Amino acid sequence: MLLIDGEWSETEEKIAVRNPFNGKIVGYASGATRAQALAAAKHAKAYESNLTAYDRFEILNNTAAQIEREEAEFVDQIVSECGACVKEAQKEVRRAVTLLRVCAEEARRISGEAIPTDVTSDRKRNLAITLRVPIGLVCAITPYNRPLNQVVVKLAPAIAANNSVILKPSENTPLSAVKFVKCLIANGLPAKMVSVVTGDPREVGEALVTSPDVDMITFTGSRAVGEHIAKSAGMIRTTFELGDSGALIVLDDADLKSAADVAAKGAFATAGQSCRGVKRILVQHSVADRFAEMLVEEAKKLKFGDPYSAENDIGCVIDEAAAKAVEERVNESVEHGAKLLYGPPREGAVLGPRVLDFVPRDSTLVCEETFGPCAPIIRIKDLDEAIECINSGEYGLQTGIFTANIHRAFSAAHEIKSGAVVINDGPQFESPFIPFGGVKKSGFGREGARFAIEEMTTVKAIVI
Template sequence: MVISVRTKVQGKQMHIAGKWVSSERVIEVRDPQDNSLIDTVPAATAEEMAKAIEAAKEGVKIAAEMPVHQRIAILNKTADIIERRKEEYATTIAREGSKTIREARKEVTRCIETIRISAEEARRIHGETIPFDQMPGSENRMGYYYRFPIGLIAAITPFNDPLNLVAHKVGPAIASGNAIIVKPATVTPLSAILLAEALLEAGLPPQVLTVITGNGSEIGDVLVTHPAVRMISFTGGSQAGLDISRKAGLKKIGMELGSNSPVIVLADADLEEAVESTVSGAFWAAGQNCLGVQRVYIEESIFDTFKDKFTARTKQYRTGDKLSEWTDMGPMITEKEAIRVETWVNEAIEKGATLICGGERNGAFYSPTVLADLPEDCTLAKEEVFGPVVMLYPVSDLEAAIQQSNSADYGLQAGIFTSNLEKAFSAIKHLEVGGVMINDSTDYRIDAMPFGGVKGSGLGREGIQFAIHEMTEPKVVCFKLPK
């Protein structure tokens, strides 16, 4: 919600290429749990975004000249600062978003790891020598290639990991000598501003980083279409991703667009482990997780047993106050999103799905929900729910499970629970995804691994080393020597 600065006390400022800046209008940042006002941030205009991009051009020059040892030192010091302020960062994540305090602390820990890995990878941006004499007539030539920064990167980040997903774009960008403009989610901008504070305190030249807050409908097109922006790194919904790709023009694009993640549970699996892992994977961050378990395909002979165990564990999930150490799941990001999930669940039930447990909404809270017997034509069966809802399906065998897993137009990660190595490798080969987790849910990730999907789940890969590769280009150098 955009309001006049005169009607509310001004809160946080945005950071534009070296300066902390206020705006004539502000956006209220509210806690989805009780709608209480946490703070305000500037609501930038299209004109302010254009000025920010022009100012960031100086940051491009500065970033490219920063020696590697300076990048390493800044990133390591940033991680130290975040570690010292860990509880402050965690509380901010929990208050402005959906995560419980325990979930938020884990995100801060991962952010620290992401920044430290970025520092390590800064020293490993390598090239190779090229044997030019492989071509007849080139016997007197020798050379190599090295990787150089592409320039100005635009990072558009979502609400569900408001600190670590920003770090996954900012850390590699700085490590590889680029300048970056971050446009955080409107509902969760405070964590990105905290990260900027740490980087600047650590000595990052201020022109290298911009964090600009505002509504995507007002400032997004300026950012993605501007010719000075050489790469767009976007995490968010598939429709927004398609819109960006149509508008961006001739520039690099990296996109993680979510999923409808499948998990396969075979009869030879450890059921206790499978249940615990898939319940956690389904309801982490109120299900608002691109890796969240949405579909579970269970071999018919164990379907009823798995369903009963899964349901019993789901009913033990404690929803409530995000800042309580005892809470397992908080609210969704807005009441509007909870209403959307409620609508999708009700549609499925009206078309014949069986509600096993959950299905209740209270404001922005939506209870952990388990469904079975889903018709193929309901929205839940085809789209990413991005909420605390999971569907259970009986299948005859692994082949049927793989076929159904691949039926959706998504392919981020999949999981399989089995003690049979041959079946595990069959799933690895045939599942159409960017990652297969064996005896783990889809919700497993470390920050150093390549991360991304196929089909409707996006383009390119994140994970520090792999993001750096996306954020740099190879330059060939060839010396013609005298004969």
Template structure:
């Protein structure tokens, strides 16, 4: 499994055992389009056994300090095997080997932060004695695990985003049934091996692979699942919410991230950061820069500088140390992006750079003369395309940024404190990044959106609040 030089089969991880099934799916090397691994396809029976095992595991005490030790050990093992995991990421996702190493390091950090938070889960005192007739009472709250959590993760960051669900869930005392994306499941399966080695008790983690729609339905139908945490498309997120009933749901969905570059911005800094954070992972990042609004006074200079910096990006084999951008996850996705850009050009957009597809590769693309109703602006491109528009007034650009169904994160480059504070109050997003692009994220910060970008927060401390229930204890003295 480590070298991925021959096609191997990976089983399901259910009830503390690895089980291969007769039906398999291919996982492709996204650069060569050759099969590197066959994964087992779960049936409804496998999913039900996984949920049952996860529920039964909750009967065994798993103290906070034990959770801390397991998660810290897992983080250590992950760092020791950084190169192995990075190579797998480069192969199964198609992201550059340098970016893949960064993801492994971040995933280890996510587990470390989760481990620390396992020791900090607490309730609070409630002054019930201040109510008339309750003078002899005292009360406090506890935070208790929600129980069995179904975690459904996406293809684009298939190690760190698994850790963002698994780490806090385990830290909070829950058990997890994990469904990784079928196109990028290898890191999740390897992580399950690693968690087992780190001492995670049997049943606290199950990994079921196969068709996402089928497994999702089976998990939703199983009433022993207490919470769903999902990262993916708004369409699927809305389906999960509609079928989950009264159970907890945390959704991290799409975005068409805006970044504003005001007339007083540091152009060198702005163009450098925007070029870095628009095209990494071939633009397949939820908070990747997509819409750029530039003040008219600096528009021409910004476009010229951004083009110069973007032209230096190397597109090619993800395993090559020089590569910045690899292929998209599927040929069909590259074809979709190609069609959206073609449609924008037909509607009047101009291609300043890129606009070409080579198989599953789509070259970094800069569009100008766009309007907000083009697909490349209105919807989520999820590809290496940015659309640059002009604005004149602060009120105008805030309206433009907010004219979206999404609201995950936005960026703003300005040295005007008054503008920054106005934007902080009025731009409708889960996070505003000032003097950086929308795609800034560190793993212990609260991360989540509004509108069709979802609900709930990631970041271990904040995810643990989602993954626990508050219980009040009242003592009659």
């Protein structure tokens, strides 16, 4: 369904949404035209919210409460359209609830400052007051890997900041997004304040990112698409989260058991389809053999397959083509010297966990973002080599390091070019209270409740 100018409607063109595990149709989305996308943006731009901070607090808080009550329904929707296993879908719903509540609180804390002006030689005693005001119309474009939480990550701070927002969810997973928006409206959000446009990204997405009515674009997705949007958008605010080849460093003084546990969770969660997951593990030579054995043990503990089974830890990737692409990268890495220590046969879109050792640091598997349950080990001489390996790459979202030496930890924290360095945990670490975003080709701008709100507001000065 489309939501334009406060009204839900359907189009003749339907997009079948399929369960990636069994190929069954689980619902339909409407395919919008370019004209409908532009009309949606124009109507959304024209709407000006008069919600108070407390109104927005209540809407977001009450929405969180409803999603919490209806967790089972949201979990079923997520599993059916993206193939995440039940355990992962439950985590996603709870993350979304937490973020909604944090953004609700932040809506009541958007403030400016008073600045004295008698600090220059003219000694004029004026008073400058700054306010944070809504940026206007925020266009949010979201990916398929977390169909509820990725939408909440963008809409919750936009609403907290009192912006109108137009949402273009992934054409693969639009149903969770529509369900969430209906929940917002049921809890008091004016229907004209949010728009939903589904359809072909080449038509609908292109229309939105070039629309003169859009004041900001917030995009999570592939680097290629992000770079195209950056060139097309013009002089408006943009934030991009374009993925990573997320590194976990394991040094010779590390707690190997903890490091192996974190590496497995970071590499295999959400079937490896996470922008901040573990995509490569840089392990010092002297402990690499032991670490590899431990990581294989962790991988073998995981159950995978039918995402509807509460027993499974891993469901499937978004479709069989994606699974084949991951498999090809693994095979290519093996052809160039890597050793596959563990990797069950692929069945359709289901990929079991894969552990590789002796992976060449220049292989596509680790240089590009590989969206699948892979844990590639790259053997390194020392911390300096690990830092050089990370900094010479094109990405820089989040990095983890395991070491017992505080000097090594802080050396890595200062020298690694990354949006965040996590000491004695993995790059998958997340919290709604901290800034999240990258450097280099991983994008720019920051998410995280308070930081996203800052991105979605402008500073206005009033001089008295």
